[in-house]
Amino acid sequence: MSRLQQTDGLTEEQTELIKLVREFVDEQIIPVAMELEHKDEYPQAIVDGMKEMGIFGLMIPEEYGGLGESLLTYALCVEEIARGWMSVSGIINTHFIVAYMVLQHGTEEQKQHYLPKMATGEIRGAFSMSEPGCGSDVAAIKTKAVKGDDGEWSITGQKMWLTNGGSANLVAVLVKTDTGADSVYKNMTTFLVDKESGFGETAQGVTVPGKIDKMGYKGVDTTELIFDGHRTTDAQILGGEPGKGFYQMMDGVEVGRVNVAARGCGVARRAFELGVSYAQQRETFGKKIVDHQAVLFRLADMAVKVEAAHEMMVKAARKKDSGQRNDLEAGMAKYLASEYCSQVVEDSFRIHGGYGYSKEYEIERLYREAPMLLIGEGTADIQRMIIGRRLVEDYKLKA
Numbered sequence: 001m002s003r004l005q006q007t008d009g010l011t012e013e014q015t016e017l018i019k020l021v022r023e024f025v026d027e028q029i030i031p032v033a034m035e036l037e038h039k040d041e042y043p044q045a046i047v048d049g050m051k052e053m054g055i056f057g058l059m060i061p062e063e064y065g066g067l068g069e070s071l072l073t074y075a076l077c078v079e080e081i082a083r084g085w086m087s088v089s090g091i092i093n094t095h096f097i098v099a100y101m102v103l104q105h106g107t108e109e110q111k112q113h114y115l116p117k118m119a120t121g122e123i124r125g126a127f128s129m130s131e132p133g134c135g136s137d138v139a140a141i142k143t144k145a146v147k148g149d150d151g152e153w154s155i156t157g158q159k160m161w162l163t164n165g166g167s168a169n170l171v172a173v174l175v176k177t178d179t180g181a182d183s184v185y186k187n188m189t190t191f192l193v194d195k196e197s198g199f200g201e202t203a204q205g206v207t208v209p210g211k212i213d214k215m216g217y218k219g220v221d222t223t224e225l226i227f228d229g230h231r232t233t234d235a236q237i238l239g240g241e242p243g244k245g246f247y248q249m250m251d252g253v254e255v256g257r258v259n260v261a262a263r264g265c266g267v268a269r270r271a272f273e274l275g276v277s278y279a280q281q282r283e284t285f286g287k288k289i290v291d292h293q294a295v296l297f298r299l300a301d302m303a304v305k306v307e308a309a310h311e312m313m314v315k316a317a318r319k320k321d322s323g324q325r326n327d328l329e330a331g332m333a334k335y336l337a338s339e340y341c342s343q344v345v346e347d348s349f350r351i352h353g354g355y356g357y358s359k360e361y362e363i364e365r366l367y368r369e370a371p372m373l374l375i376g377e378g379t380a381d382i383q384r385m386i387i388g389r390r391l392v393e394d395y396k397l398k399a
């Protein structure tokens with residue numbers, strides 16, 4: 001096994017589970033990823049395999065039918081899965097965020113209703129904040145829910161960039177609810193929207209127009225979502241009360257950032273593996289290219305980044321698991337892991353010479369996938385804003 005990305009202090013159970021996932025990745029994901037990705041085909045057999053392993057319920061407590069594992073275990077599994085194919089980790093990511101939000105913020109009724117079926121993968125979650133006009137500036141959302149005299153809500157507006165927007169049958173969606181609160185942040189609410197999986201009108205007043213055609217991150221569907229007078233009730237508000245949606249979403253994003261960091265770690269490790277392998281096969285000027293110091297140094301730099309990102313990601317996950325706020329660490333981990341991932345992938349691409357540009361080589365796919373990590377769950381510059389602000393709070397000069 002690779003000497004990189006080893007994690008100290010794991011229990012026997014965690015070690016076993018991660019080994020199982022690694023074997024699944026080597027046997028069931030890596031051999032088919034390239035072909036499925038080129039066809040932009042949904043990896044149904046892989047998803048079925050993950051359902052059987054209980055991956056969809058990894059962090060859902062045992063009382064609701066899940067495995068009750070920690071964020072760290074989850075992140076280490078995601079790291080392995082992303083090493084095989086980043087899109088597969090995308091399929092579980094939004095599901096995991098929604099399950100986490102229901103667990104942390106849902107009413108007992110919502111937990112009883114959703115979590116057991118989410119644990120088996122029967123209900124699959126998508127997470128929706130972004131709109132055509134805004135992503136980073138969450139408070140600028142326009143999709144609105146209005147309560148009628150009959151006590152029912154009506155949701156109208158357009159959402160954008162829903163990972164798993166077509167395949168999911170539950171969407172946690174952030175909308176404006178002008179209930180007269182003094183702050184814009186308290187005028188936002190998360191609704192749990194049940195829908196059919198698929199495209200077209202998938203619930204009353206809820207349309208998924210089709211898949212967005214992307215440069216990478218293929219296989220997993222990314223969609224728009226249009227609400228046109230979707231009728232719903234208080235019972236579908238996460239936690240039962242309006243006005244808490246922004247904070248609930250930010251909590252979800254915080255664990256999502258650890259998850260994106262884990263994906264960056266997995267993709268970077270794969271890029272390193274591909275680079276170090278190619279460098280020992282290709283010959284130029286009478287020797288293997290790995291024996292040219294420039295290539296060896298490039299590999300060394302890549303490995304340092306692979307290792308550093310993993311350590312930072314593990315730290316962020318452990319902090320959340322210990323019950324502490326981890327916004328700073330999650331922001332740092334996401335920022336570092338996604339930037340390093342891009343750089344390691346670029347370096348591996350260069351090691352491959354012209355062949356890196358050929359679709360016959362896996363690195364070509366990684367090269368199109370890595371940029372997504374710089375954007376999703378908050379862009380790199382948004383992470384820098386979060387990190388900077390937290391540190392200025394922490395290091396505030398005493399008057």
Ligand SMILES: Cc1cc2nc3c(=O)[nH]c(=O)nc-3n(C[C@H](O)[C@H](O)[C@H](O)COP(=O)(O)OP(=O)(O)OC[C@H]3O[C@@H](n4cnc5c(N)ncnc54)[C@H](O)[C@@H]3O)c2cc1C
Pocket residue numbers: 094127128129130133134135136137160161162163164214217222372375376377378379380381382385
């Ligand atoms: C493949 C994919 C999947 C996605 N999946 C989901 C999903 O499942 N659910 C969901 O809700 N969203 C999803 N998103 C949306 C994603 O979260 C947003 O794209 C992201 O938050 C950036 O928002 P934006 O695209 O509107 O860019 P903008 O917010 O318009 O930003 C544009 C540029 O301006 C910079 N910028 C913006 N504000 C500032 C500032 N204050 N200071 C400095 N720089 C700034 C940004 O860093 C960026 O470089 C997905 C996106 C992609 C590409």
